[in-house]
Amino acid sequence: MKNSKKLLTGPYLFWAIAFIIIPIIMIFFYGLTDADNNFTLMNLAEITTPENLKALGLSLLLSFISTVICLILAYPLAVILSNKNVNQSSFIVLIFILPMWMNFLLRTLAWQTLLEKNGVINAVLSFLHLPELNIINTPYAIVLGMVYNFLPFMVLPIYNVLIKIDKDVINAARDLGANAAQVFTKVILPLSVPGIISGITMVFVPALTTFVISDILGGSKILLIGNVIEQEFTQSYNWHVGSGLSLVLMIFIIFSMALVSKYDKDGEGTAF
């Protein structure tokens, strides 16, 4: 009986090998060979050219800032949501998924309309006699775009961990003399670490590797590592270098996967 159940993993196993494992091996293959299929580390070394290093540095910086902002915004939000009664909160959680039905590119593009010099926000600001906000085509706009697009991926895992905390554990802490602040720092915060870690990786990785947001909100003035890789594939058509740079990126991704598996063993902090 058990054996026939195991067979159910067959299709997925096949699929995973064909479309997850082999493609990753392809990246390694291309990343570690040159145009004549000889082994080389030159493609990896491409990351050390000043331009690429700068793009990587800027990507790391912007995605770090975005992640921090997301965390600061998302945590109180998740706490507020988790205190709502169940029926209402499932509605509110859906509110976060709902924007995804309006295309991600269009949503980002809409920020362009909002942020432009003569855009909606500046129109409102000047109506209120406030100074203009000139952040379009700057790293600030990119950070805004990242925060906007990835905020739900920070809120949902934290929310999911928070609603699983037994109310009696919090009561126990209060019973033992902890005031509101102590309950938070000593019990709620440590217990929500799996969600926080999972949220951080779910924001950091896509922010680190995006090329669309920097394209649309950065006015093509700002080159992130994602843009470099995208151009290697679609414009320079240098797959070997592109794969090599992807491998470098994967180091960061593997690092975050390791982080998740360390702190979130039971998969509590999944977003969905």
Next chain:
Amino acid sequence: MAKKLIDISHISKSYGDNLVLDDLNLFINENRFLTLLGPSGCGKTTLLRILGGFETPDAGNIIFDGVDITNLAPNKRQLNTVFQKYALFTHMTIAENIAFGLKIKGKSKAYINDKIKYALKLVNLDGYENRMADQLSGGQQQRIAIARAIVNEPKVLLLDEPLGALDLKLRQDMQYELIRLKNELGITFVYVTHDQEEALTMSDTIVVMNQGYIQQIGSPEQIYNEPENAFVADFIGESNILPATMVEDKLVKILGVNFPCVDTGFGRNKPVDAVIRPEDIDLVKPGEGLLDGVVTHLIFKGVHYEMEVTANNYEWLVHSTDFFPVGTEVGIKVDPFDIQIMKKPESEDEEAIPIEE
């Protein structure tokens, strides 16, 4: 006379339309083991949570040691709670769990370490300091939850069905542990359970509750032997509850047969309920008892046989160490002091209702 420690007066609480506690009054003396007993939904847990400060009553006061604590936050109360599912902090070690309350009070390191050692010894878990909470078995977690509460030296320990999740053997062991603990610590335990055996074994005082009302307060013996109404009689152990008429003082007519009894003061020819515990019925030869019947069912229970005897169209539940095969004609005999007479319930609230579950 023991000192009155907690005075609960006129407490009401409802959730939406659901009235959970209705104008409840109760006082708890110092150094008692008091049990709140009742079926689920009777309001016992709500009352405990009001004591702990996790719920605020809609009306009424809680006076603790002469001070009104009705609206005091839980962290300011001199009570500690042992929660139903233990509610241990899974992200901390056992030692950190136990030290939690003491650290918040700013006790010295040495003091805390001493207390941890002492508490673990008290609950028979020395050497477990550095384990994580989720590595322990249910019974061990339970003891840690108790240790965590008592190191704070509360005047009252509130326990919310703490043994509910344990298996029978462990539960019995823990019952003795709890009694020992209470005696060693010399503090008041307020214990919530729906298990009447547990209540009878451990308590000094039992408060039987149903549907937000107190049905009876008394010692285990009183509750068992002299139930005040049919609900209590039915809830505490198995009994024969029979409609009867009080002919006069010390004489009750059950199923058309007059039984001598010891109760007085019910008036003449008043309808009452009579309770006869199955182990108080003596089976004798036909004609030698007050009425005759036939054994219709027989089950061996280990200590005794459980039998059903049909007599005067009533199926009497009888526990006896003597063996009477099915079909035997027997006589039923009850000593006068084994018959407990109860008033007929006047209001619906006091009516014995079948217990769900």
Next chain:
Amino acid sequence: MIKSMIQKMYLGLILLLLYAPIVTLIVLSFNSSKTRSKWGGFSLKWYASLFENADIMNALYTTLIIALLSALISTLIGTAAAIGMQALNNKFRTTMMAITNIPMLNADIVTGISLMLLFIACRAFYPSFSFGFATVLLAHITFNIPYVILSVIPKLKQTNKYTYEAALDLGASPIYAFFKVVFPDIFPGVCSGFLLAFTMSLDDFVITHFTTGAGVHTLSTKIYSEVRKGIKPEMYALSTLLFVTVLFLLIVVNTAPEQNTSNKKLVRKAPSKFSRIANIAFRRVVPALLVLVIVGGGFFYGAQNRASAGEQVVVYNWGEYIDPKVLDMFEEETGINVVYEEFETNESMYPKVQAGAVSYDLVCPSDYMIQRMLENNLLAEINFDNIPNLKYIGQQYLEQSKAFDPENKYSVPYCWGTVGILYNKTMVDEPIDSWSVLWDEKYEDQILMQNSVRDAFGIALKYLGYSLNSTDLDELQAAKELLMEQKPLVQAYVVDQVRDKMISNEAALGVIYSGEAIYTQSENPDLEYVIPKEGSNVWIDSWVIPKNAKNKENAEAFINFLCRPEIAKMNFDYITYSTPNTAARDLIEDDAIRDSTIAFPNDSELSRCETYQYLGTKFDEIYTELWREIKSK
């Protein structure tokens, strides 16, 4: 309750952040003006034209069908896998979970690229395997399965495993037991997995971007290809409709009459017949109907537009570089189906044609790129017997073409023009006649530069007095430094967006192709175009047929059709780029435009201008490298 006030305000602010762009898009969908940043009054016209826009409806169809199929297939595979994994031993299960996490945690770009590499490798074994619907579907299933598995597993863990055994004990077959006992328990997880997969597929851009092929567009890739030149307002209308539908569904499902599952033990009222029916109607029928309408509608439009399979021609053209009506007319007249694909720069077009993952029949590159393609032997000779209308093309343009196509054997001119500065008369205070104005600090943040290597370097080289085909490393170095110096002043590097931004007064100066200048002037009379005195670039975009074209004769028929004067005139009216079709120019009614020096500059202006030449792989790389240095500064 100050605390709850603050909480509500905070919640409100976050919702504002999340929904501001969405409200913006909805508002834009009612904007009668075509440009994003100008309010031209309330209008429903985009909703009307949406349903006539075959491109968008096709993309919608593709998006929905891919989302539906990928969600279905991944739900099947994923649910089976999740159940099977329960039976695996710990070690295997952990390994499988780790593999499952790869597409979830891996960057989209890496997943997309890895799949692209895989599909390209497949071509080595099956040359007929090409990028398109199938590759996108495979990719979407791949990244959807993990969402399903991760939704189902928690439900499986909650399921009491003894109920399954109880069912077996009562004589049920394993399959019957599964569907009657286990499946109802995990059904909510399966549902949410399906919905998540559907949503993720709908919202994906990056992975589709790397795995799609000619003519297959999802809404995402369609939008991305339109980003640079301005989104078609129909797209806003479509998104609004989608969004409102989902919002409506959500509200209906959440506010439907409460099911009588309340835990109150008090009174259990038997649900009245009406409320039961209403409940079923709200929770099941209405959403199901809506989904049916949407999906059915998608199919309907898709089917309509795909009816004419068979003969086809795959065209690869610049964005917004043809009147869509011309395509319809051609299809109607010849019965040949046009698969139309757009590119943004010569540099991004070249590798796609070279790789041959998609075999295009007709491409429209610029002069120097044609030269490069010829040198790399990518082009087929055109059979001019099939193009009698070539006679309408002015002789001087064929002469000019000899610079890159010496015998006029490979190309037919389509559009031509110059590169110059578009400026807003109200925002500059001196006469503009020199590139130097693009380095004037006064105009910091008011300058829009072209986001293409050759144009950017061309400007710098011309400004320095060099040839824009320079291969002198010192000259190039100087140009690079100049461009780096300019970067802080530049508001954005853009391609087609210059148009919209100049119209909406976002910038004072922009480098633009002459063809765009005419359109922008008609929208914003304050704009003026000039070819700077240092000289500039004159370019020709011509039709060429790649060697691997599968429908060469159809391609030639299409070129011939485009050379027809009325058609060329229609195109000119629509795209406003100068036409080399002298017969078409004569058809222009408005003499202001017919004799416009922007559209048709005089010889003295043209004499200052140079045509780009292909400089060889080595200089290509040098230019690209220098450009990246500038960009990453």
